[in-house]
Amino acid sequence: RKEVEQDPGPFNVPEGATVAFNCTYSNSASQSFFWYRQDCRKEPKLLMSVYSSGNEDGRFTAQLNRASQYISLLIRDSKLSDSATYLCVVTTDSWGKLQFGAGTQVVVTP
Amino acid sequence: NAGVTQTPKFRVLKTGQSMTLLCAQDMNHEYMYWYRQDPGMGLRLIHYSVGEGTTAKGEVPDGYNVSRLKKQNFLLGLESAAPSQTSVYFCASRMDGSVYGYTFGSGTRLTVV
Numbered sequence: 001r002k003e004v005e006q007d008p009g010p011f012n013v014p015e016g017a018t019v020a021f022n023c024t025y026s027n028s029a030s031q032s033f034f035w036y037r038q039d040c041r042k043e044p045k046l047l048m049s050v051y052s053s054g055n056e057d058g059r060f061t062a063q064l065n066r067a068s069q070y071i072s073l074l075i076r077d078s079k080l081s082d083s084a085t086y087l088c089v090v091t092t093d094s095w096g097k098l099q100f101g102a103g104t105q106v107v108v109t110p
Numbered sequence: 111n112a113g114v115t116q117t118p119k120f121r122v123l124k125t126g127q128s129m130t131l132l133c134a135q136d137m138n139h140e141y142m143y144w145y146r147q148d149p150g151m152g153l154r155l156i157h158y159s160v161g162e163g164t165t166a167k168g169e170v171p172d173g174y175n176v177s178r179l180k181k182q183n184f185l186l187g188l189e190s191a192a193p194s195q196t197s198v199y200f201c202a203s204r205m206d207g208s209v210y211g212y213t214f215g216s217g218t219r220l221t222v223v
Contacts, residue, residue, distance in 0.1 A: 002152075008150070042217065043214035044214055045214070087152065087153075095158065096141060096204060097158060098145075098153070098155070099152075100152030100154070102151050103152065
């Protein structure tokens with residue numbers, strides 16, 4: 001079983017619409033949680049950290065459910081530039097090793 | 111504003127050849143990591159280092175060696191390349207005490223034929 005699992009998509013989203021997707025993680029001892037964005041196999045870039053209380057960054061909202069071991073990302077008012085692969089990432093130890101999901105592809109269409 | 115620099119960016123190797131990938135960071139980060147990314151899979155950790163002179167195995171270390179003789183450089187070596195090592199390799203670094211401050215290099219695309 002993979003440590004971090006994601007729906008690969010693609011999620012095809014009309015411009016201006018809202019899209020949401022989740023990932024699940026298997027290690028209950030996971031400590032930190034993130035969403036990264038990756039464009040066309042370029043390097044991953046941190047989109048936002050995820051906290052149990054939920055957090056927003058502009059049009060992006062992230063949520064963590066420790067009891068059910070899943071993380072969610074919601075994108076409001078989708079822009080064409082939001083087209084990318086979104087990577088769910090967790091850390092499980094003090095060395096900060098990142099565990100990546102395989103990514104969810106989002107395609108925003110005009 | 112160099113950040114993390116990986117060289118080379120592209121390389122084609124023949125099976126059995128050796129090569130070294132270089133990762134250099136200019137941010138005085140303690141921690142450095144090598145990941146590989148294959149289609150349909152997330153990035154997987156190959157080796158990592160928690161400081162100059164230290165290295166440790168990650169999830170998929172077989173077929174690779176690493177060295178961190180200088181704090182700013184983390185080298186990944188392939189002694190005898192195999193087609194299964196065809197992948198995109200990413201290096202990352204972060205400062206001690208901050209799981210939020212990762213910086214990734216732009217990647218090395220390696221093809222082994």
